[in-house]
Amino acid sequence: MTHIADSATGNPTEADLDRAERHAALFSERASHIKQSAVRDVFELSLDPSLVSLAGGNPYLQSLPLEKLGSMASDLIREEGMTALQYGSGQGTATLRAQICEVMAEEGITGVDPDNIVITTGSQAAQDVACKVFCDPGDTVLCEDPTYVGALNTFEAYQVNAEPIPTDEHGLIPSALRLRIAELRQAGARIKFLYTIPNFNNPSGITLAAERRAEIAEICIIENILILEDNPYGMLRYSGEAIRPLRADYPEHVIYMGSFSKILAPGLRIGWAVVPAHLFRRFYLAAEAVTLCPATFNQMLISKYLQEHDWRGQIQTYRELYAARCEAMLEALDEYMPKAVSYTRPEGGFFIWVTLPEGIDTYLLLSKGIESGVVFIPGAAFSPHDGPSHRLRLAFSAVPEEKIREGVKRLAPVLAAAIAENGVR
Amino acid sequence: MTHIADSATGNPTEADLDRAERHAALFSERASHIKQSAVRDVFELSLDPSLVSLAGGNPYLQSLPLEKLGSMASDLIREEGMTALQYGSGQGTATLRAQICEVMAEEGITGVDPDNIVITTGSQAAQDVACKVFCDPGDTVLCEDPTYVGALNTFEAYQVNAEPIPTDEHGLIPSALRLRIAELRQAGARIKFLYTIPNFNNPSGITLAAERRAEIAEICIIENILILEDNPYGMLRYSGEAIRPLRADYPEHVIYMGSFSKILAPGLRIGWAVVPAHLFRRFYLAAEAVTLCPATFNQMLISKYLQEHDWRGQIQTYRELYAARCEAMLEALDEYMPKAVSYTRPEGGFFIWVTLPEGIDTYLLLSKGIESGVVFIPGAAFSPHDGPSHRLRLAFSAVPEEKIREGVKRLAPVLAAAIAENGVR
Known part of the structure; x- marks a missing residue:
């Protein structure tokens, strides 16, 4: 037996590898089926302020009555803490x-x-x-x-x-x-x-x-x-x-x-x-x-x-807000997207689904999108079969309108180039 | 086919039973292994104020700094709500x-x-x-x-x-x-x-x-x-x-x-x-x-x-409080319990484990305990095998000292009677 690495170096020793291998035998069948979600893959990226992230479906919380919610939380703990914390x-x-x-x-x-x-x-x-x-x-x-x-x-x-x-x-x-x-x-x-x-x-x-x-x-x-x-x-x-x-x-x-x-x-x-x-x-x-x-x-x-609180009013506020963002994204798509690209026109929610010509794998476009300063989720994430997808998801829920426009503008040439290349093959 | 019950009565009709049966075929194998916990069985009972419940292992929260926690919650939502609520x-x-x-x-x-x-x-x-x-x-x-x-x-x-x-x-x-x-x-x-x-x-x-x-x-x-x-x-x-x-x-x-x-x-x-x-x-x-x-x-x-907050100090407060309650329960057990009953003397935590002579099933004593105004958890709950147990769990964490004493006092004759009866058989 030769030592693979010294433990003083911080690299795994043979004993470490041996243990890892022995323990790996204890995993359940199902454990090998649990994968990292593609949405989580780009989660860290989405935090980079130089990028426009159209990836994450976070709700827009700025319109919440924070003062009021804060008082409610405080009252709740002070007056009903014995129940609320139990x-x-x-x-x-x-x-x-x-x-x-x-x-x-x-x-x-x-x-x-x-x-x-x-x-x-x-x-x-x-x-x-x-x-x-x-x-x-x-x-x-x-x-x-x-x-x-x-x-x-x-x-x-x-x-x-x-x-x-x-x-x-x-x-x-x-x-x-x-x-x-x-x-x-x-x-x-x-x-x-x-x-x-x-x-x-x-x-x-x-x-x-x-x-x-x-x-x-x-x-x-x-x-x-x-x-x-x-x-x-x-x-x-x-x-x-x-x-x-x-x-x-x-x-x-x-x-x-x-x-x-x-x-x-x-x-x-x-x-x-x-x-x-x-x-x-x-x-x-x-x-x-x-x-x-x-x-x-x-x-x-x-x-x-x-x-x-007037929760129905709050939902109405959300509705108007998301409607405006959805509209901003659709307008930008109409303006900037190549003709070969189609997309859904949702009546609610957070997302627009974009379809490119068949033969294009949007997963391969992700890094190009990031180079151009925009993040999206490749369509393959949303299908149980691991094959390539010529679709992608754009989320407008968490992004101000001007940034949505900027994001779509950055995305358009990436898709146009992919379409041109796809046409050549 | 005869109708089992009319739907107007609110009783299940044959169609209801048929559907339930068809749907029951959809349960997973594991679903049949999921049981109601015995601790939950007595949860409702524990809320009856005429009973002394030595059943539930709830922590004692009265010593928490509720004013301070309330302010923290409020500040958190007001100042960092965009992160805290996301x-x-x-x-x-x-x-x-x-x-x-x-x-x-x-x-x-x-x-x-x-x-x-x-x-x-x-x-x-x-x-x-x-x-x-x-x-x-x-x-x-x-x-x-x-x-x-x-x-x-x-x-x-x-x-x-x-x-x-x-x-x-x-x-x-x-x-x-x-x-x-x-x-x-x-x-x-x-x-x-x-x-x-x-x-x-x-x-x-x-x-x-x-x-x-x-x-x-x-x-x-x-x-x-x-x-x-x-x-x-x-x-x-x-x-x-x-x-x-x-x-x-x-x-x-x-x-x-x-x-x-x-x-x-x-x-x-x-x-x-x-x-x-x-x-x-x-x-x-x-x-x-x-x-x-x-x-x-x-x-x-x-x-x-x-x-x-001085969380270490808070834990010290908890320690002293639970120590006093544990001591109160041990003193009451020493005073009231029949000789044939033994029990653990914990150095921490929430629970004392009581052992009766073999042959006594503490599950059968639960209703007698409740008649006498005290609730505990029968020992069988804590073993994967469903057989009877001659042990039971008492929790002192959530109960003031005088009530602990009263609860043990109520429990003692129930156990004494069971021991006498067990000796006769």
Whole structure:
């Protein structure tokens, strides 16, 4: 045995490598499926002030009533600290669960029993619990193509096959869903649920059309596939007509996930799931096993905010703000983008989805974008299959209008060059 | 087909039952392993003011500087709200991770690289991640007998076989550990880690002796079994000499879990894991996949508290308070308990473990205790095997001294009657 390196140098010694190898044998099967999210890859980059980051989907918090929220937090600790700082119910506080029913009613979800709500550490944790409760390794879940990268990471962590279903400008295509289910059943797949972001999808910004919602729900009911409806952006519609969530019309077949991250503040990490009564107990117990209880203080602060502040007005403020930013981005895209580039025109939410000619891999354009001073997320991140993508996501939520314009202006020549090069090949 | 019930009555119809049955087929294997914790069973009961609850291990928060904490929360939102209310790093803030190194140094854990710390939603979430990263269904983990009920619930959720190792008044018995490992290996078990609460174990209150720590670590190293050291109570020692955590001497073999729940406030749900560098990346990514990031506001509030308040003094206050309560409970036990009952004499933490003569099932005594006005947790909750237990847990942390005395006084005749009856059989 020869020593590879001396421990005094700080380099790994043979003993270190040996130990690492022995310990590596202890990892679970699923551990090898857990990957770094592409969104996180560019997170650090996004902090560079010389770059315009159109990458991160952070909400814009500047419009929050910070003075008021500060007083609420202070009052809460001073007057109710014994409760707010203590362990609480694993299901979440009864007060907040009742208020969540009011919030959901704004979108047409009524008649929910607060006992069927479980409050979670962001809605991401609700996705994790859904996988835990419904998915064995090798099971299949269906999702939109493209879909939320965080959900894909969760599916991978549970060794679940995520099957992307084609979408068009009206969202998930029912005939494609029907076809894919038949193919998957034929191949012996155990399909557990359809994961969908029907409103202002992340990353595409596309909304599932009203007439398709009924059709898709009926397909899932017939096929005994649950629907996991993720609706963090639903209240942030700034044009077009509101469409009823799937949960509003199919309460027994939908696990609905909501979040305060986009309508209040993500740093509080409070989301929720509404689970049909016949599925509730196991869902709730699994949630409790992960964190014992959601943070009591955070729940009570949100309750106070909903009670004492014009939260509907605040959401209206957000809507106007995001509408203006979306408009600014669309105008800049119209002005600067080469003709061969197309993009979605969202009616709400945070994102625009940009399509380049086939044959271009947007992942390879990321470094060129950065050289030109702009960051985006390559489309491959939003698909469970690792192949190249000729699409990319632009987020306008966290960026002032003039910077959006500047970012798009910087991006345009990068895409134009790629298109020119692609045409030559 | 006959209708089982009319939907107008609110009773389930045949269609409801049919749907429930169809959906039940979608549950994962592991979902059936997730059970209600016995501690949660008595949670509601504990709220009845006519009862003395010696059941719940809630920390005593009355001594916290609430005015000051309130101002900190308010300042934080007013002055740094844009950061505190926003998404943050999946690993937790750099500031808090550096401060956690100072906190751990108080117990002799030094030289930790903050880059090897991941902040979690309470240390419960760190246990969940450890199972996710290391345990496949059917894998084995070792634990103390008795051990923390929350950990047992997590193991069950991952379909892990938890193997209890006998303990005595000095904690885990090394020879028993060695023997059990040999037996398990013989039977083909894949042993992943030893889960241990070495200081003031929940539920037993017992501390693992210093000389045994080295022996147990050496056994695990030779056998390639990781050590999951859960140390929420370590700083709450009120008598006897401090003992170095396993992490202090075996940094490459221990995943260490700490928590602010017992030294500050559980309602903030902030804990942490220190993970050896060669295991860190997968652990961190799995944690991120569950919640994206720990609550930014909660982390920053704790940072401010650690910076601006005499937190060491606060812990000293807690120590004195819990010491007095522990003493009050021991005095009451000495005075009221029948001779055939024995109990531990903890040097820290929240709990005393009571042993009755064999043949008595403490679960059956719970309703009699409640009739007599006192609540405890039956010992069976703290063992992975569902058999009856002649032990029970008493918690003194959340109860004033005079009530502790009253509770023990109420409990004594219940136990005496059970002992008399047991002697007759």
